[in-house]
Structures are given as structure tokens and as C-alpha cells.
Amino acid sequence: MRVSHMAYIDALSMCLPHRSSRWKNSFMRCKVDIAALPLKQANCLELPLDSCLGVLLMLVTLTPCAGVSISDLCVCPLADPSERKQIAQRYGLRNSLRDMKDIGLLQVKVLKAVDLLAADFSGKSDPFCLLELGNDRLQTHTIYKTLNPEWNKVFTFPVKDIHDVLEVTVFDEDGDKPPDFLGKIAIPLLSIRDGQTNCYVLKNKDLEQAFKGLIYLEMDFIYNPVKASIRTFSPREKRFVEDSRKLSKKILSRDVDRVKRITMAIWNTIQFLKSCFQWESTWRSAIAFVVFLVTVWNFELYMIPLALLLLFVYNFIRPVKGKVGGMQDSQESTDLEDEDEEDDKESEKKGLIERIYMVQDIVSTVQNVLEEIASFGERIKK
DSSP states (O other), X not given: OOOOSEEEXXXXXXXXXXXXXXXXXXXXXXEEEGGGSOBTSEEEEEEEOSSSSOEEEEEEEBOXXXXXXXXXXXXXXXXXHHXXXXXXXXXXGGGTTSOTTOOEEEEXXXXXXXXXXOOSTTSOBOEEEXXXXXXXXXXXXXXXXXXXXXXXXXXXXXXXXTTOEEEEEEEEEETTEEEEEEEEEEEEGGGOOTTEEEEEEEEOTTSSSEEEEEEEEEEEEEEOHHHHHHHHTSOOOOOSSOOOOOXXXXXXXXXXXXXXXXXXXXXXXXXXXXXXXXXXXXXXXXXXXXHHHHHXXXXXXXXXXXXXXXXXXXXXXXXXXXXXXXXXXXXXXXXXXXXXXXXXXXXXXXXXXXXXXXXXXXXXXXXXXXXXXXXXXXHHHO
């Protein structure tokens, strides 16, 4: 994979508002020649800004990404049977205790897009595709002056968490200006069907409504189920590039509902197990009693991981439910900017901005804790 020698860095400038209590965001851009920087070493850089006076002081460390690659369709890694067999063996059950962070591999074939939005005055666009999985980001080349681009590129990502979501965004290249948005999709890894060409309808930035155009992808997902199960109990990897989240009544209410659903699922499971031994249903209680006797009589320590593996197989057989839940979570986290503006207007009308700021940190902490609890419970439930 070839790496561009020049990298652009967008710096977010926070400017003081005029006759308003809200912050206004403006972007400034600077560029740095990453080819001249040494690998795995902290580099202190003083970068001049392109669009205005001033410099940006920052530390940059270049670290090579293992397992990330871009290739053409003719040299697709998983197309070669011998190489595919070698990769499958690497993630086989025999290697379940080796390199616990290397859970699996995702291969995405970005084939083409159809009927995209015309972003230029000429009625055409200059589309390219950006793929994001966790902190790994890869993009296709730009195809100029077309609404039906054919990229035919193969992208390979190392998988660190099977609960991650692959985000594919189509942009229109606009020279030195920020690219124009042409559509986006989000695909949970657990919903992927290996080797099938799928057509996805592009959606808006919030993934709430259909935008314009279609994109064709073909994906293969190979992973180790034991490593994936163990990784489920670890916190999610933090995103390096992530929008700052504000206090939101909608997010807080959503996280409370998520925690409530997880709590109710645990409570219903306990009640079901309890009812099995209270003879509310003769057949169910009889079966539960026999299973209990056989389990106690033949119990060994190795049965504990086998029981966890059976739960994993049960949820693996029903991936559709995981897909619906993943897409629902993606849709529930949308439409936040409009709601933030409404909250700001209400605060200005009531004249209680200072008091709101005093309790905002506390409520935001509660909101984040609820989200972490809900995410952890949902990951185990899946």
C-alpha cells in the first residue's frame, strides 16, 4: 500500500461568540510531510496554518498499521484458496490462545456506486469512498466526472472487536475545500454474509433517511469465536476521531431505556429459571429437573467454557436479530444536532444558562456511565 507523502490536518478553532453564550466552530487546515518523519518516535511539530495567521503545536507519532491493506480485485487476498486456508487456520480454534488482540480479518470489496447525487455545476461528481472500522480508515481513489463510479478495490482490516460497525461514506472531491457528502451506510460486522454481493441504499449523515444512490459491496469476515467472546468483556476501543458529545435529553433517555431493557432481560431470565422449579408447567419443570440432575452428577470444570460456547453458537445462528439491533442503535443515535439547537433556544428563553452549566458536568457523567453500562450489557447479551 502506498502512503501519500503529504497529510492534511484539520484543526478545530473555538471562537468566542458575539452576543451569544454558544461556541462557534471554524476549521483551519495545515499540512505536514509525513514521509520525512521517523516511525515509532514522538515528533514535536510547529505547523503554520494555511488559511489564517498562527501556528499549530502538536506531537505526531507514526505507527505502521498491521493487517491494513488496499489491493485490486485481481490480487484479492481471500480469492486464492491456499491463502484463504492459511488465514482460516490462523483464526482457527487451535490458535485461540495466541495473540488475543488479533481476533479476525475483514475483507471489503468496494465495487461501484450508482446514481449518486450531482455535487458539481456540470451535473456530475468526483466521488471517492471512505471506509472506517474502529480507528482504521482507508479510502478509494477518486473517479472524476461521473455519477456511476466503479472503484473495484479490495480493502483488508484487522478486526479487534466483532461488535464494531463498518462505516462506508461516499464523498465528492472538491480540490482544497472540504469534500461534499454524498451518502453513508453502517454495517454491523455480525450481520455480514460472506462472499455475497450486496446493494446498499445510501443514507444521510444521521443514517436516518435514504439519501440518493446505491453502493455495491462484497465482504468476507473471518474470526476466532473464542477470542471474540473474551474480547466482549473488555471495554470498547476509544475512537481517535470522534465528535464531542453534548448533554442531550434524548441520549440520556435512550441510555436509561437501554439499561432498563438489559435489567428486564436479566430479571425475566431469573424468573424463568425460578418458575422451572416451582412446577408451574409440569413438562418444563420435569425437563429442568432432569437437566439439573444430569448436570450436577456429571459436572466438570471444562463444562463452563463449553456452556459459554453454546451461548455464542445460539446467538451466531440468529445473526438477523443482531443486525436489527445494531441498525436500531445506529438510528437511535441520530438527529442530535437539531435537538441540541432546541435545547440552546430553551436555555436562552429561560435565562438559566449559568445554572445549567453548573449541573451539566454531573448529568453528562451520569449519561456516560449509563451508556457504558448499557453497551457492556448489550455486548454480553449478543
